[in-house]
Amino acid sequence: MANFNLNKVILGGRLTADPELKQTQSGIAVVSFTIAVNRRYSKDSAQQNESDFFNVTAWRATAEFVSRYFRKGSSICITGSIQNRNWVDQEGQKHYRTDIVADEVMFVDSRSDSSAASDSFGSAPTPSFSSPSGSAPKFEEIKTDDDLPF
Numbered sequence: 001m002a003n004f005n006l007n008k009v010i011l012g013g014r015l016t017a018d019p020e021l022k023q024t025q026s027g028i029a030v031v032s033f034t035i036a037v038n039r040r041y042s043k044d045s046a047q048q049n050e051s052d053f054f055n056v057t058a059w060r061a062t063a064e065f066v067s068r069y070f071r072k073g074s075s076i077c078i079t080g081s082i083q084n085r086n087w088v089d090q091e092g093q094k095h096y097r098t099d100i101v102a103d104e105v106m107f108v109d110s111r112s113d114s115s116a117a118s119d120s121f122g123s124a125p126t127p128s129f130s131s132p133s134g135s136a137p138k139f140e141e142i143k144t145d146d147d148l149p150f
Helices: 060-069 111-121
Strands: 009-015 020-023 029-043 046-059 075-088 094-107
Touching: 009 046, 020 060, 029 060, 046 060, 046 075, 060 094
Parallel strands: 046 094
Antiparallel strands: 009 029, 009 075, 020 029, 029 046, 075 094
């Protein structure tokens, strides 16, 4: 049997607090934040909602991107991997923590939704999503499967 390892997470939710950008001693940007993800389930034939909270860490340019464009309440989608950490504190007590290490971070809200969230949760800068040419990209139409390169 082949050795198969896969550790990939995709989460979409809302930030529970403003992300705080920090620097390591060697000057590498790092940001940690928590996102709340709603989960829906049925209980006694009624729909129930519950939130799960995930600790996320982003590094370097991704960390700077998060700290610049996201605030408490912002919708966010991240892809990354799960990382388990454990350590022993000064009293000899062992601690465990599971974090999500973000590889990619994406906007979820449209520009108008981001502005509304900014008004509700503070003044987050609203990025522009226009293309460099100012118009939508042109795509080539493929008429049959025979035209596909694979």
